Amino acid sequence: xxxxxxxxxxxxxxxxxxxxxxIGLLYEWADRKLVARFxxxxxxxxxxxxxxxxxxxxxxxxxxxxVHKFMFQALPIIALTGALTAALYIPMFGFEAAFSFEGDLIxxxxxxxxxxxxxxxxxxxxxxxxxxxxxxxxxxxxxxxxAPFLLALLGPAIAAGTWNIGxxxxxxxxxxxxxxxxxxxxxxxxxxxxxxLELPPFDAPEAETEIVAGALTEYSGRGxxxxxxxxxxxxxxxxxxxxxxxxxxxxxxxxxxxxxAGLFLVVSALQSMFARLRIDQTVGLWWxxxxxxxxxxxxxxxxxxxxxxxxx
Amino acid sequence: xxxxxxxxxxxxxxxxxxxxxxxxxxxxIAPERLRGKLVYDPEKCIGCMLCMKDCxxxxxxxxxxxxxxxxxxxxxxxxxxxxxxxxVQLCRFNCLNMSNSLWEMASTSKEAFEVYYxxxxxxxxxxxxxxxxxxxEPPCE
Amino acid sequence: MTxxxxxxxxxxxxxxxxxxxxxxxxxxxxxxxxxxDATVRLGFVHRGIEKAxxxxxxxxxxxxxxxxxxxxxxxxxxxxxxxxxxxxxxxAPPRAEAIRVLAAELERIHSHLLWFxxxxxxxxFDTLFMYTWRDREVVMDILETLSGSRVHYSVNIxxxxxxxxxxxxxxxxKKDMDFLEERTEHYMKVVTTDETFLGRTRGIGTLSRDRAKxxxxxxxxxxxxxxxxxxxxNAPYSGYKEFPVKMVIDQTGDLEARFVVRLKELYESYRLxxxxxxxxxxxEISTRIKRKIPxxxxxxxxxxxxxxxxxxxxxxxxxxxxxxxxxxxxxxxWGTITDVAVGHKLADMPMLLAxxxxxxxxxxxxxxxxxxxxxxxxxxxxxLRKYGIEYYK
Ligand code: SF4
Ligand code: SF4
Numbered sequence: 001x002x003x004x005x006x007x008x009x010x011x012x013x014x015x016x017x018x019x020x021x022x023i024g025l026l027y028e029w030a031d032r033k034l035v036a037r038f039x040x041x042x043x044x045x046x047x048x049x050x051x052x053x054x055x056x057x058x059x060x061x062x063x064x065x066x067v068h069k070f071m072f073q074a075l076p077i078i079a080l081t082g083a084l085t086a087a088l089y090i091p092m093f094g095f096e097a098a099f100s101f102e103g104d105l106i107x108x109x110x111x112x113x114x115x116x117x118x119x120x121x122x123x124x125x126x127x128x129x130x131x132x133x134x135x136x137x138x139x140x141x142x143x144x145x146x147a148p149f150l151l152a153l154l155g156p157a158i159a160a161g162t163w164n165i166g167x168x169x170x171x172x173x174x175x176x177x178x179x180x181x182x183x184x185x186x187x188x189x190x191x192x193x194x195x196x197l198e199l200p201p202f203d204a205p206e207a208e209t210e211i212v213a214g215a216l217t218e219y220s221g222r223g224x225x226x227x228x229x230x231x232x233x234x235x236x237x238x239x240x241x242x243x244x245x246x247x248x249x250x251x252x253x254x255x256x257x258x259x260x261a262g263l264f265l266v267v268s269a270l271q272s273m274f275a276r277l278r279i280d281q282t283v284g285l286w287w288x289x290x291x292x293x294x295x296x297x298x299x300x301x302x303x304x305x306x307x308x309x310x311x312x
Numbered sequence: 313x314x315x316x317x318x319x320x321x322x323x324x325x326x327x328x329x330x331x332x333x334x335x336x337x338x339x340x341i342a343p344e345r346l347r348g349k350l351v352y353d354p355e356k357c358i359g360c361m362l363c364m365k366d367c368x369x370x371x372x373x374x375x376x377x378x379x380x381x382x383x384x385x386x387x388x389x390x391x392x393x394x395x396x397x398x399x400v401q402l403c404r405f406n407c408l409n410m411s412n413s414l415w416e417m418a419s420t421s422k423e424a425f426e427v428y429y430x431x432x433x434x435x436x437x438x439x440x441x442x443x444x445x446x447x448x449e450p451p452c453e
Numbered sequence: 454m455t456x457x458x459x460x461x462x463x464x465x466x467x468x469x470x471x472x473x474x475x476x477x478x479x480x481x482x483x484x485x486x487x488x489x490d491a492t493v494r495l496g497f498v499h500r501g502i503e504k505a506x507x508x509x510x511x512x513x514x515x516x517x518x519x520x521x522x523x524x525x526x527x528x529x530x531x532x533x534x535x536x537x538x539x540x541x542x543x544x545a546p547p548r549a550e551a552i553r554v555l556a557a558e559l560e561r562i563h564s565h566l567l568w569f570x571x572x573x574x575x576x577x578f579d580t581l582f583m584y585t586w587r588d589r590e591v592v593m594d595i596l597e598t599l600s601g602s603r604v605h606y607s608v609n610i611x612x613x614x615x616x617x618x619x620x621x622x623x624x625x626x627k628k629d630m631d632f633l634e635e636r637t638e639h640y641m642k643v644v645t646t647d648e649t650f651l652g653r654t655r656g657i658g659t660l661s662r663d664r665a666k667x668x669x670x671x672x673x674x675x676x677x678x679x680x681x682x683x684x685x686x687n688a689p690y691s692g693y694k695e696f697p698v699k700m701v702i703d704q705t706g707d708l709e710a711r712f713v714v715r716l717k718e719l720y721e722s723y724r725l726x727x728x729x730x731x732x733x734x735x736x737e738i739s740t741r742i743k744r745k746i747p748x749x750x751x752x753x754x755x756x757x758x759x760x761x762x763x764x765x766x767x768x769x770x771x772x773x774x775x776x777x778x779x780x781x782x783x784x785x786x787w788g789t790i791t792d793v794a795v796g797h798k799l800a801d802m803p804m805l806l807a808x809x810x811x812x813x814x815x816x817x818x819x820x821x822x823x824x825x826x827x828x829x830x831x832x833x834x835x836x837l838r839k840y841g842i843e844y845y846k
Contacts, residue, residue: 040325041332129464133486133799141802180595200577201649209575210805211464272319274649276577278800279486281652317647318580319703321639331587339640347601368509368516396516396607401615410601 020087024232025049027264031235035266054226061221066127075122076219076226082114083233089170091239091250103163108237109150110287112196115234116142119205119227123215134214137279138205141195144286145202149192151294155185155301156245165244171248181218186246188290193238194267195233195282201274202282239263324335348409348415352386352429355404357407359384372399377434385430385438390417461490468497472575472803475813479790483799490677491794491802493787498813504834506777511537511611511746514774519605521779522812524567527553527560528757530609532764533777535690537611537751540768545739547695548612554692556600556608557728557755558722559626562633564758565715565722568810569640572712575803576653581643585779591629598622613739619750623730630723637719644712654708656794658805659807661706668788672760674809677714678706684756691755696729708808715810744772757782757811770773783812 010201028049038045063072089111099222116138123135157184160171161211195202206214216227244260250256277285333340342348351374357374359382364374371393377383400408419425430433461482464699476497482490492607502521504753506514515537517528538545545553568587575579600606600616608614618626625647644650660670664679675682679702685693686700701717703710748770760782767844786809794805833842 006316037330039327039580040328040330040587041583042330042334129462133483135465200579203577204800207577207800210472210800222374269319269322272322272580274578275573275581275647275653277649277652277727278798280798315648317643318584321584322580325584331590338513343598345598345601345603345610347607366510366512368513394516394520395520395602396605397601398512398516398607398610401610412601 006249010232015085018232020084020092020236022050022231024187024229024236025053026241027235028228028232030261031268031271034082034264035272038176038269038272050236053228056225056228057222059221062126062218062222063241064126064218067125067218069127072202073223075125076223079115079118080226080230080233081229082118082236086111087157087237089165089232090237091244092236092240092256095304098163100166105153105157105163105165105168108165108241109153112234112237113142113146115230116196118230119215122227128218128225130211130213130217131215133211134205134217137211138215139196140197141202141205141281141282144283145192145290148188148286148290148294149196150289151298152185152192153241153245155182155297156299158230158298158305161305165241167296169244169249171249172244172246173251177246177248182246182297182301184293186242188294189242189246190263190267190270192290195286197235199239199267200271201276203276204282206281207276218254239267271274330412341370342412342415343354344412346412346415347397347410348413349390349417349427350388350399351395351411351414352388353407353409354384354386354430354434355407356405357384357386358382360404361400362404363408366398366402368392368396368398373440377430383431383434385428385434388427388429389425390427391425466802466806469570469841472806473813474571475811476815477811479802480798481794481802486798486800488797488802491791491792495787496812500656503777503779506774508773510744510772512775514777515609515611515759516605516607518777518779519607521781522757523604524564524812525560525600525757525762526605527556527608527761528755530559530607531691531760532753532755533766534609535610535755536751536766537746537766537768538742539741539751539753540749541742542547542747543612543740543742545613546690546740547692547734548617548736549697549738550692551729551733552614552616552618552692552738555618555726556596556606556614558726558729559592559596559599560606561758562719562722563589564810565719566592568715568758568807569712572804572807573650578648578650581640581650585640588633591633595629602677610739612742613737617738617741618730618733619630620813627709627727627730630726633722634720635714637723641713641716644709644716651709653801654712658797658799659705659707660789660793662704664792665706665789668792668802669785670760670781670789670809671717671785672757672810673711673714674760674789676701677703677705677710682761684754684761688754690753692729696725696732698725698839708804711808718750735797737797745770746772747776759812760781760785780821781812783809785813 001188002123026049029046030245032048061073063069081177088099089108120135120139121255123131123138126132150237156168156172162168162171198205204210206216211217212236215225240250240256240262243263247259247263250259255296314350355371359374359376359379361374369392371389373387375385375387377385395410400410417424428438460736460778462484465478466481466482468479469474478494478497480492480494481488502517506516509517515533518533519526521529545548566585570582570585570589573585575580577751596606597603598616599622600608608616644654659676660674662679665675665680670678670680671682680701681687681700683700684690684697689697698721699715701721733802746768750765750767753764762782763780765776765778766774769775789809790805793801797805806831
């Protein structure tokens with residue numbers, strides 16, 4: 001599907017900006033609702049995340065003593081901007097990406113990492129001990145999942161022979177679903193996504209029973225709301241990326257909704273199935289298992305391609 | 313050694329009704345023995361004051377209107393009551409009981425937590441007397 | 454950097470903290486993620502209950518003491534009532550004793566399931582938390598149907614019990630016990646096989662048998678370390694003489710062992726409840742007891758879900774006691790935390806705290822004035838009163 005809209009509308013309303021934020025909140029609701037159902041609870045009503053965000057936005061933002069004021073206020077905005085920018089390179093909802101060039105996959109991935117970086121900086125910026133520990137954990141976790149996650153997304157890229165997300169989308173749409181061809185990659189991608197979003201069981205950086213709310217403990221009001229929206233946007237993008245790469249791409253909105261919902265079900269089930277991993281367990285898991293598996297998978301793909309070329 | 317032992321439960325929980333409920337809209341029926349608000353029957357009371365004496369939280373006051381004709385009014389404070397049913401246990405004449413239907417007692421006003429039990433004319437008499445300055449209520453201790 | 458290194462990095466947990474459901478203060482000195490020192494500070498919920506007991510009569514005290522703890526309310530009342538009955542030389546009828554044990558075991562089930570959920574939550578396993586609490590509702594409903602209240606059952610009166618059980622109730626309880634037993638078996642499987650959960654419990658917070666003995670640990674915490682301490686077995690009281698229980702012991706002493714011990718105790722409780730319902734004799738459920746209790750002193754010990762509960766009651770021959778002293782099990786177990794905390798990860802601390810099943814408000818009943826210049830000192834009532842008046846002048 002092709003859509004030609006004014007670039008400003010693209011940026012501010014659809015698919016960037018406003019629309020994405022709202023969809024993000026809807027995703028948050030879906031996540032909470034699904035987890036609640038898995039836990040045999042009723043769960044929130046659909047407008048709960050919206051209400052929460054509106055409430056937070058309307059509230060006073062308390063700036064604690066001893067922080068760098070500018071940084072404190074700028075970081076949530078940077079985090080949100082990073083997530084929103086990444087969305088521009090991704091064919092959302094079955095429409096073509098707003099911008100694209102050869103290699104936008106890398107840009108999008110780094111934009112997504114802005115979020116974690118901002119959270120880390122935000123944590124280190126305040127004096128509270130909880131935030132500092134939270135920041136350390138967030139960054140430690142980032143260093144551990146980032147490489148395997150990247151490797152997992154590289155698999156399809158190499159198979160498709162391009163670094164352009166749009167082209168990968170067409171490639172996966174035309175070929176067999178890559179979840180079948182590269183199951184290991186899919187698992188790593190999903191689990192890596194959960195690590196990236198700090199969903200349980202990888203929520204050590206914000207483990208409430210240990211360090212209250214981790215790096216964001218001192219945030220309130222607007223800053224907190226922006227971080228939340230940013231996280232939700234990232235959730236949308238992350239799920240979309242995995243769908244594009246492993247679940248046969250998305251050609252139209254209906255396909256997008258169905259596939260995302262399916263993936264969502266898996267992710268929320270995984271969320272509610274495990275006990276929280278300690279940060280050292282997380283790191284161990286990723287480096288000992290995740291990275292190795294990712295590398296193996298990659299080698300297999302490269303070898304397969306090489307073999308295919310020879311045979312041809 | 314296994315991973316995700318709870319998987320079966322997850323699937324089951326997903327397809328069954330939630331264990332929680334939307335409270336003010338759906339309510340479970342309280343069991344028969346539930347100790348809710350105290351109710352008092354003035355007809356049977358002989359004014360032995362035992363219930364008052366052993367109440368752990370001074371939640372009941374028995375006000376005498378006419379001792380000879382056995383007319384008493386009970387002033388009950390549900391906010392102080394700890395719903396222990398000691399008074400019910402003690403009363404030999406079964407004047408006291410704990411209701412199993414009156415248990416939602418939230419209120420925004422303090423008046424709701426001062427309940428008078430007794431014959432209507434007695435309560436009116438007492439309230440009137442309390443409103444008049446100078447004349448004190450009958451001793452309640 | 455050397456300067457900064459010397460500075461201690463202390464993580465305070467509490468008095469208000471999401472990990473704690475009640476106020477208490479813990480200071481963990483950490484080096485990175487490793488805890489190098491731990492201190493406990495209690496007393497945030499001191500309520501003066503012991504003193505209040507002296508101004509109320511015995512019946513009123515029973516209800517007051519029941520409110521020492523919101524989870525093990527029945528054992529507090531039982532301990533007090535048993536003591537008072539001993540002083541008065543009154544023996545509750547056998548049916549009353551059996552009903553007391555029945556309520557105590559139902560309470561143990563609800564307490565252990567509650568603890569299980571809380572511990573799972575501390576480990577970040579919220580689903581398990583929700584499930585155990587869902588199943589705990591079953592036993593809560595039994596307690597409510599049986600006694601009329603979910604929290605403070607007020608089953609006891611001086612000289613007996615208030616409530617009786619009939620055939621219908623006993624059938625209901627038996628049915629629910631079967632359901633709970635099945636669920637507990639399932640949870641046992643989760644606790645002993647789930648890899649992620651074991652990662653948080655196996656080998657964590659190991660308390661050796663000698664240390665447990667030395668630190669005076671009680672209850673499941675001690676039994677998980679192989680210390681044979683259970684008042685129900687060592688010195689049977691009330692209905693436990695007629696309905697004996699087996700002691701559950703584990704030798705490992707780590708968090709996993711504490712889970713296993715508590716779950717196994719649940720099996721034992723289910724069995725005991727069924728036995729009581731089968732064998733309970735018809736008869737009176739209360740005897741009369743005088744309002745004035747003869748002069749004397751008594752010590753009464755019972756096994757609360759968390760361990761040994763100790764009551765000392767001194768009577769001066771009036772309607773009111775002269776002194777009531779309570780020592781709750783949580784107080785005995787605090788020492789084990791500061792002992793095993795060192796060397797563990799910060800992430801393990803909430804689990805370690807939850808591991809002893811702490812109950813803060815039960816054990817806050819001593820006043821200690823802390824000051825850097827003076828060593829800590831104890832104050833008696835008059836001294837404290839004077840201090841208070843001076844302080845707020
Ligand atoms: S139920 Fe207990 S607290 Fe309430 S009035 Fe009766 S004796 Fe007093
Ligand atoms: S115990 Fe019964 S009879 Fe006696 S004063 Fe109370 S309500 Fe009346």
